[in-house]
Amino acid sequence: MVTLREVAQAAGVSPSTASAALRGMDIVKPQTRKKVTQAAERLHYRANLPARALRSGRSGIFTLIVPDLENAFYARLANSLATELDNRDLRLIIQVSQFNKDKELSQVSELTSSMCDGLFICSTHNSGREIGRVSHGLPVLLFDDMSTQENTCFDSIETPSREGIGAAIRHLYDCGRRRIGIVGGFPPSNRTPPTLGVTLRENRYKQALATLDQLGLDSGQALVPSDWTTREGRLTAHHLVEDGLGFDALCCMNDSLALGILRGLAECGIQVPGQVAVTGFDGIAPGGYITPTLTTVAVDFTSMAVMAVSMMEDQLGGRGRQSRPMPRRIIVGYRLLKRESTVGRSAAGPDII
Amino acid sequence: MVTLREVAQAAGVSPSTASAALRGMDIVKPQTRKKVTQAAERLHYRANLPARALRSGRSGIFTLIVPDLENAFYARLANSLATELDNRDLRLIIQVSQFNKDKELSQVSELTSSMCDGLFICSTHNSGREIGRVSHGLPVLLFDDMSTQENTCFDSIETPSREGIGAAIRHLYDCGRRRIGIVGGFPPSNRTPPTLGVTLRENRYKQALATLDQLGLDSGQALVPSDWTTREGRLTAHHLVEDGLGFDALCCMNDSLALGILRGLAECGIQVPGQVAVTGFDGIAPGGYITPTLTTVAVDFTSMAVMAVSMMEDQLGGRGRQSRPMPRRIIVGYRLLKRESTVGRSAAGPDII
DNA sequence: CTGAAAGCGCTTACAG
DNA sequence: CTGAAAGCGCTTACAG
Numbered sequence: 001m002v003t004l005r006e007v008a009q010a011a012g013v014s015p016s017t018a019s020a021a022l023r024g025m026d027i028v029k030p031q032t033r034k035k036v037t038q039a040a041e042r043l044h045y046r047a048n049l050p051a052r053a054l055r056s057g058r059s060g061i062f063t064l065i066v067p068d069l070e071n072a073f074y075a076r077l078a079n080s081l082a083t084e085l086d087n088r089d090l091r092l093i094i095q096v097s098q099f100n101k102d103k104e105l106s107q108v109s110e111l112t113s114s115m116c117d118g119l120f121i122c123s124t125h126n127s128g129r130e131i132g133r134v135s136h137g138l139p140v141l142l143f144d145d146m147s148t149q150e151n152t153c154f155d156s157i158e159t160p161s162r163e164g165i166g167a168a169i170r171h172l173y174d175c176g177r178r179r180i181g182i183v184g185g186f187p188p189s190n191r192t193p194p195t196l197g198v199t200l201r202e203n204r205y206k207q208a209l210a211t212l213d214q215l216g217l218d219s220g221q222a223l224v225p226s227d228w229t230t231r232e233g234r235l236t237a238h239h240l241v242e243d244g245l246g247f248d249a250l251c252c253m254n255d256s257l258a259l260g261i262l263r264g265l266a267e268c269g270i271q272v273p274g275q276v277a278v279t280g281f282d283g284i285a286p287g288g289y290i291t292p293t294l295t296t297v298a299v300d301f302t303s304m305a306v307m308a309v310s311m312m313e314d315q316l317g318g319r320g321r322q323s324r325p326m327p328r329r330i331i332v333g334y335r336l337l338k339r340e341s342t343v344g345r346s347a348a349g350p351d352i353i
Numbered sequence: 354m355v356t357l358r359e360v361a362q363a364a365g366v367s368p369s370t371a372s373a374a375l376r377g378m379d380i381v382k383p384q385t386r387k388k389v390t391q392a393a394e395r396l397h398y399r400a401n402l403p404a405r406a407l408r409s410g411r412s413g414i415f416t417l418i419v420p421d422l423e424n425a426f427y428a429r430l431a432n433s434l435a436t437e438l439d440n441r442d443l444r445l446i447i448q449v450s451q452f453n454k455d456k457e458l459s460q461v462s463e464l465t466s467s468m469c470d471g472l473f474i475c476s477t478h479n480s481g482r483e484i485g486r487v488s489h490g491l492p493v494l495l496f497d498d499m500s501t502q503e504n505t506c507f508d509s510i511e512t513p514s515r516e517g518i519g520a521a522i523r524h525l526y527d528c529g530r531r532r533i534g535i536v537g538g539f540p541p542s543n544r545t546p547p548t549l550g551v552t553l554r555e556n557r558y559k560q561a562l563a564t565l566d567q568l569g570l571d572s573g574q575a576l577v578p579s580d581w582t583t584r585e586g587r588l589t590a591h592h593l594v595e596d597g598l599g600f601d602a603l604c605c606m607n608d609s610l611a612l613g614i615l616r617g618l619a620e621c622g623i624q625v626p627g628q629v630a631v632t633g634f635d636g637i638a639p640g641g642y643i644t645p646t647l648t649t650v651a652v653d654f655t656s657m658a659v660m661a662v663s664m665m666e667d668q669l670g671g672r673g674r675q676s677r678p679m680p681r682r683i684i685v686g687y688r689l690l691k692r693e694s695t696v697g698r699s700a701a702g703p704d705i706i
Numbered sequence: 707c708t709g710a711a712a713g714c715g716c717t718t719a720c721a722g
Numbered sequence: 723c724t725g726a727a728a729g730c731g732c733t734t735a736c737a738g
Contacts, residue, residue, distance in 0.1 A: 014726075016717075050412060054732085094435055096432055290616070291615075357733095385708085408714050708737105
């Protein structure tokens, strides 16, 4: 293994200078830097990261905690985040919390700040406050913070729940639908314990009801309880059909759920969008190739990742300066993808992932 | 931050002893160990990982390189691997190579052995040999090694291409199909550069042809070139239909491709399995909830991850002992999931992820 | 079984 | 702008 000392020797400078040169500090004379970088290249020098991390307190490694990588939403987010960090020469450790509240907390509390410079987390059951209790001052960025919005204590990036759900429902209205069910609203079904905490579910649901009200539609009978999973969505569809399916549209609170609804409706022989139109939320890949393709609120994952990394770097830069700046909440953009599950085959153009 | 020195002081022992006690070395007297662990707990001690890694040469962090986490196959594998490592208190950095040969190599060569104890890689374009040239002695485990099988130079874990494809085709035969197309066989289509290297595609294709021959079916006209992606699968289906669809079954070389085939056939109004039966390979989640559900060779991802970690630990343990043990190749198990795309609604029971 | 000493490879003040 | 010295927090021989 080649060490910095050897590079310095080969370049005829001290280790301190070599170190500064390789890190691109601008106090180093251009000519000196060149000597050093050439020596480093010639010797195939690679910095020893643990040594650097020990001395500097920065490892260049971040952690993302997600409940399940097999879930396309989290996989897409992880993909974008890993790629964005990679662009900046940073690395991402991914941990899977399996929708388990205690596991989330223990994973957070076992992150030593020395190995990991910051935490990105999609918490399913813990508020920012609860996470803050075990994060020991580590920089944290939340995706869809489960706190009530008034007292969030970390920076967060949120999916456009309000705008997106509103757009989906107005689209259903424009398609002529008047009996719109809100699938996966709050409170949850009592079939299984919900995989997600209250806040996000409540947020989207409230907005859905408000939009129905604005449009002069009945919101009193709109709630269709369901957990936000494909498995539950399928069961929910069966229950709906058994109960007579009093809806001509189903606005699902996320895509996983919507995919299960579509499957369940197909099993029951219900035509989509003929008898019922269906919308989702997230914009995960399968919605683009199942039949019928799924109309959905597609979240801008790329800018989600870009903003996340940039907010994290702000936290790192400003650490210890003042007391603590106000936590920021940023809402990402979206596009309403109008596909077959609302407008049918003829109107929806070819559209695939 | 609490250091080992403080724990040692609180427990009334030396740092060396405290270190040994906390790492569970059995040379430490039980009574001493107890004093130390209690002190560590009381002070909320967390070992500084970079310091440990610097001294010991082990970080407890591994890296997985996959081409795309949004692809359900790689997401599923990453999920299993991260979870299995987590069980052993190890961590996983995930890097995304975007199906790019050069990016794969540069990511490998930039792994400093000091920060990462070993590499798991799903290489799409590089053989084990090519990876070996830039891995600088780092332990490596390949998933579906792209080398020709004779001269692999790392341990590898392989999907059950031969057995699985054989089972899928025999199943199609049992369903009465006699004109079976092999979709995604080698050589590739010339529409786009293939996302995957030759070896895996060739492996599965050869086995498909061999099975057709065994069954006395025509293998000469069986090849349907297509890249192994959903997008390409859809286009391939359109081409097939335009050309008159001379098949009553399509055996797809992986699920992503099969999902695209199903979508394309649906767009063309072709009944599955009525006019054509379709099979996939991998067992990713969407195949369980699309309509029709996809008959597929479901790989045992969990044991894939368990074996991967255990083989990696063998490499770590045996490093530097003898010259180099023979690289091992292990083939994981599978189950043939018989679903609607071959047996239709009536025969396939309810089956969802 | 335990402790004192050395040192892993860097970066960080600080002196010049 | 550069270099000599110190030290980040551990673990590893080694002596007892």
